[in-house]
Amino acid sequence: MTSRRVLAALLFPALALGAAGCSAGEDDGEVEIAVTAYPLQFIAERVAGETATVTNVAPAGTEPHDLELSPSGVSTILNADAVLMLSGFQAAVDDTIGEIDDDGPVVVDAADSADLLTSEDDHEHEEEHGDEDHEHDHGGVDPHFWLDPMRVAAVADALAAALAESDPDNAATYETNAAELRTDLDSLEGEISEGLAECVERTFVTSHEAFGYLADAFDLTQIGISGLDPEAEPSPARVAEVLQEASDAGVTTIFTQPGGLTAGADTVAAELGVTLATLDPIELTPEGSDYLGAMRSNLSALHEGLQCS
Template sequence: MNVSRLRPAHTTRIPTAAVAAAAVLGLLSLSACSSDTAGKAKDGKLSVVASFYPMQYLAEQIGGEHVSVTNLTKPGVEPHDLELKPKQIGSLGEAGAIVYLKGVQPAVDEAIKQSKNKHAVDVASLTALEKHGDEVDGKHHDEHGHDEHGHDEHADEGHDEHGHEGHDHGGGADPHIWLDPVKYAEAAKGVAKTLAEADPEHKGDYEKNAGALVKKLGALDAKFKDGLKNRASDTFITTHAAFGYLAERYGLTEEAISGLDPESEPSAARIKDLHKLAGEHNVSTIFFETLASPATAKTLAKDLKLKTDVLDPLEGITDKSRGHDYVEVMEANLAALQKALGTK
């Protein structure tokens, strides 16, 4: 009998240091893979989260073929009332970039702050904000943001929480800057900068796309200027004070039934004022919008024997929208204003 066959087979021992080194290399390779895919969508494009439609439009126009954009606000949902689901909150921390507008959606503002995403851009910080609406902090303001004593309450310059230079847009400031094509264009350059920081490889394309969008918005601005030149009236009445920047840009006066909050109910004194204003300024039309209830606007129009029409604040695109994108709906708004203001 061969005794050697009964001996256990010889096993090779791997030094502990070698095992540890291999584990570290494995972790490093996993880390590299995860960093390569961090902030990327399944198709490999930069994952961008937009808070609501005007931010989605900016992200898509500037990002072009290099981004995959997700809108937190579904079509037909009133953005101001949005409540985020856990999955949406989680997506903010994983996103390659976030484009939002502070002051419109409190729940979104808080979730973005908690996400600590370093590529989140607050579009409101990219242009000067003003205070619009009939009553702000208990004082009456005109359409240029001055109170009854003539004090200019325009926001001061500052920085947002992500380090972007811009303007303080604290309490009472009107966030509806996207309804002014000029201010909207000012924001485009800042969005391009954020996308380039998140995805340096395509910086040139983001800057080029932003330039094309600025040009498109410049053409829209020119249409409004030319289209509203010869008008019979400067005053229009609408559901809520969303059009303050647009009114100021083109020399119009916005009179809102409610304030900046589309869901707030007007006081009896406010309704009485609107009756008087409608007569004094030859108002022909009471405007309502697609996402908020038209009931108060239609009741006021019936009482005054005036027409009604849609003036869309473009907070979302639906099948009922008068256009498929931002520019088309803004052109529809221009046509509605021309008809209501009696342009020639």
């Protein structure tokens, strides 16, 4: 959906949240917000607070790149008062958003405010997908904006503005909640900046090239074994290339992600005789934590792995 269409939806008078007949939230008067991945859920829940119900259409544990919407998921999106999504990230969501007409929900596209990056590597990853098609074609755009706290704050502000426009009775609540979230994110950004200010290494190797925003925000260099597709297996040529780059950079830790998708990280670590550690791309709900806690765990892992003082 284009920015112009989203703006038109925001301004269309029939979309006032709580207006009769406009949404699934009309039965009890509660605002309904649909989201399509955990990071967007975190943002929406913080901005909405107790004013709205936030529903994540991705089943628990589902890799967000692989999301295929069930009929109930499609219905949740189409009948919500508002939708927070990221265009180009999930094809099924893009298709469903394309079905929304002028009487549908307010759509807030995180891509309009997150200042998305292209994949940082200037080479093409040679990856082996096996019998299944795991090609997550994001057009070279890295969707993982949430690994930069300030981009999360920008998306939260955009959501608050959209909700305030369409639900003016609760505008102050949305704006206050977004401001409080920004304060928390400012603190998090400061903690990460301080924690990674003085490090022996500034290059880190990851199994899944999901950390470009973190590297961009905190003056680090990411080497991804596999590309943006977390399920693709790298070719032997790519593994050899990473081995050389990691050796040249003096890397002492190789980072894999939770869930056992190593994408060759264990092989690279064994070949170099270095430590294997975990770095969370926060695509799924962090176990026993939330976005802020997961980012602090990532800071701890990087602080140790990059030998920071």
